[in-house]
Amino acid sequence: MIRWLKSRLQKLVGRPDPGPRIIPREEHPVSRSAMSANVLKVLTRLHNHGYAAYMVGGGVRDLLLGREPKDFDVATDATPDEVNSLFRNSRLIGRRFKIVHVHFGPEIIEVATFRAAAENGDGEVERSEDGMVLRDNVYGTLEEDAWRRDFSVNALYYNIADHSIVDYCGGWEDVQAGLLRMIGxxxxxxxxxxxxxxxxxxxxxxxxxxxxxxxxxxxxxxxxxxxxxxxxxxxxxxxxxxxxxxxxxxxxxxxxxxxxxxxFPITEEALQREEEGFPLLFLIRALENTDRRVNEGRPVTPAFLIAALLWEPVRQHVASARKAGENPGRALQVAAEQVVSGQVKHVAIPRRFSTAAREIWSLQDRFHQRAGKRPWKLMEHPRFRAAYDFLVLRAAAGEIDPEVSDWWTRFQDADEGERERMAAQQQGGGGNNRKKGRRRGGRRRKPKSDAGSEQSGGNGGE
Incomplete structure (x- = not known):
C-alpha cells in the first residue's frame, strides 16, 4: 500500500523520489522558542534515553503557518509502557489507541508510539461492518506512521535530534500551497x-x-x-x-x-422555513458573535453555542403551541425537552450545558416584563448576561423589535433613579410590552450593547 501511496505522491509533487524529504533547520521557520517548554522537556528526555522523538501534527502545521499551536503531540519509537516509565507525571490511556498523557499542570503533552497501517503488521485490529477502525494497536516505523496519518499537512515531523522537519507525504508542499489532501x-x-x-x-x-x-x-x-x-x-x-x-x-x-x-437534523429542518419571505438569520448572527469573541480573546461557552444552535426549532415549537392555546411557560418547557432529547441522539450535550441553554431560553420571555420590580429580579438571575446577549442577537436578526433590547441596554447603564422612571413608564402597558418583530429588507440600527457583549457572562464559569 505504501508503494501505491508513494506513486500517487510522486505524480502530485513532481519529485522523482517522494520521500523522505528532510528540511534542515535553516530552511524552515519552526523555532523552539515558539514551542511549549513542556513539549521540549518530553522530546529531550526521550532523545536523551536513546529513543526517536518528534513533534508531529497540528503543532508543526500551525508553526509553519505562523500560528500559535493550542497543543503539542509527540511521536516516538518508545512503546507506551516505556514512555510511561520515563515520566512520573504520565498516564496510560485509550482503548482504541493506547497513548501516554504527560501532565504538566493544566497542559498535557500527548505521546504516541509510531504506528503502521492495520494491514501492514501484526497487532490488535478491530473494524466495524462499514470499515471504521474501532481498535488499532499496530506499531511501526516513522515512515509507516507518516503514511497512516489523515492529511498530508498533519504528517510533518519536527526532529528534536537535529531540528529538521521530516516529510514523507508531501505535506511541506501542501502547506505552502494551502491544500488539504487526504493521504491514501x-x-x-x-x-x-x-x-x-x-x-x-x-x-x-x-x-x-x-x-x-x-x-x-x-x-x-x-x-x-x-x-x-x-x-x-x-x-x-x-x-x-x-x-x-x-x-x-x-x-x-x-x-x-x-x-x-x-x-443537527432538527435545526436543519427548522432552518428550511422562511418567515414572511425572509431567511432565518439568528444562527448566523450568533456564530458571527462567537467568532468575534474568540478572535478578540474573550471567553465563549458551549452552553451559549448549544442555545443558539437549537433555538430555531425551540422557537418554532413554542410558536405552534401558543397558537394552540398552550400556556407560554409550559410551551417552552415542552419544546425544550423535545428538542434537547431529540438532539442528544445525534450529538451528546452534557447536562450542565443543556441546563444552561434552557435557562437562556426561559429568560427570553421575561425580558418583555419590564414593569414594577421585575427588571431588578431578572438582573439578579445568574444567567442574565448570557440571556441578554441572546436577546441582543435576536433583535439584530429581526426576530424581535430592537426597542426591547435597547431598553435593557439603557436600563443596565442607568442610575437607580432613571431605572425607577423607566420601569414606571412600563406600568401603563401592563408591564408586558411585546412588540412583534418585523423582518424587513432595510438596514437595522445595530444595538449599541453588542460591543460590550458578554456571551459567557452568567454561564457559571463553564
Missing part, C-alpha cells in the same frame, strides 16, 4: 474514521485550506457514516468546529457538504 484513498480513509469529514471542514474553515478535488469527492456521500460515531465524540468535534474562531465558515461548509443535517 479518500473514500477508504473516511470510512476508517468518518470524523475525518469534520476535520476536513474544520481545517478548511480555520486555516483557509482548499480541499483537494479527490479528497472532497466522497465527503457528501460518506457523511452519513457519522451516524455511527458515538454522540459524545461528536460533541467534542462540534466544539472544535464552532469555538475556534471560524464558526461561520464551518457552518457554511457543513451545509455545503450536506453534513450539518447529520449533526
Amino acid at each position: 484513498d479518500p473514500a477508504e480513509r473516511f470510512r476508517e474514521d468518518p470524523v475525518r469529514v469534520l476535520r476536513a471542514v474544520r481545517f478548511a474553515a480555520k486555516h483557509g485550506f482548499r480541499i483537494e478535488r479527490e479528497t472532497e469527492a466522497p465527503m457528501r456521500e460518506l457523511g452519513d457514516l457519522l451516524n455511527g460515531v458515538p454522540p459524545a465524540r461528536l460533541f467534542e468535534e462540534v466544539n472544535k468546529l464552532f469555538l475556534s474562531g471560524a464558526a461561520v465558515q464551518s457552518y457554511e461548509l457543513l451545509r455545503y457538504y450536506d453534513v450539518f443535517r447529520i449533526l
Whole structure:
C-alpha cells in the first residue's frame, strides 16, 4: 500500500523520489522558542534515553503557518509502557489507541508510539461492518506512521535530534500551497474514521485550506457514516468546529457538504422555513458573535453555542403551541425537552450545558416584563448576561423589535433613579410590552450593547 501511496505522491509533487524529504533547520521557520517548554522537556528526555522523538501534527502545521499551536503531540519509537516509565507525571490511556498523557499542570503533552497501517503488521485490529477502525494497536516505523496519518499537512515531523522537519507525504508542499489532501484513498480513509469529514471542514474553515478535488469527492456521500460515531465524540468535534474562531465558515461548509443535517437534523429542518419571505438569520448572527469573541480573546461557552444552535426549532415549537392555546411557560418547557432529547441522539450535550441553554431560553420571555420590580429580579438571575446577549442577537436578526433590547441596554447603564422612571413608564402597558418583530429588507440600527457583549457572562464559569 505504501508503494501505491508513494506513486500517487510522486505524480502530485513532481519529485522523482517522494520521500523522505528532510528540511534542515535553516530552511524552515519552526523555532523552539515558539514551542511549549513542556513539549521540549518530553522530546529531550526521550532523545536523551536513546529513543526517536518528534513533534508531529497540528503543532508543526500551525508553526509553519505562523500560528500559535493550542497543543503539542509527540511521536516516538518508545512503546507506551516505556514512555510511561520515563515520566512520573504520565498516564496510560485509550482503548482504541493506547497513548501516554504527560501532565504538566493544566497542559498535557500527548505521546504516541509510531504506528503502521492495520494491514501492514501484526497487532490488535478491530473494524466495524462499514470499515471504521474501532481498535488499532499496530506499531511501526516513522515512515509507516507518516503514511497512516489523515492529511498530508498533519504528517510533518519536527526532529528534536537535529531540528529538521521530516516529510514523507508531501505535506511541506501542501502547506505552502494551502491544500488539504487526504493521504491514501479518500473514500477508504473516511470510512476508517468518518470524523475525518469534520476535520476536513474544520481545517478548511480555520486555516483557509482548499480541499483537494479527490479528497472532497466522497465527503457528501460518506457523511452519513457519522451516524455511527458515538454522540459524545461528536460533541467534542462540534466544539472544535464552532469555538475556534471560524464558526461561520464551518457552518457554511457543513451545509455545503450536506453534513450539518447529520449533526443537527432538527435545526436543519427548522432552518428550511422562511418567515414572511425572509431567511432565518439568528444562527448566523450568533456564530458571527462567537467568532468575534474568540478572535478578540474573550471567553465563549458551549452552553451559549448549544442555545443558539437549537433555538430555531425551540422557537418554532413554542410558536405552534401558543397558537394552540398552550400556556407560554409550559410551551417552552415542552419544546425544550423535545428538542434537547431529540438532539442528544445525534450529538451528546452534557447536562450542565443543556441546563444552561434552557435557562437562556426561559429568560427570553421575561425580558418583555419590564414593569414594577421585575427588571431588578431578572438582573439578579445568574444567567442574565448570557440571556441578554441572546436577546441582543435576536433583535439584530429581526426576530424581535430592537426597542426591547435597547431598553435593557439603557436600563443596565442607568442610575437607580432613571431605572425607577423607566420601569414606571412600563406600568401603563401592563408591564408586558411585546412588540412583534418585523423582518424587513432595510438596514437595522445595530444595538449599541453588542460591543460590550458578554456571551459567557452568567454561564457559571463553564
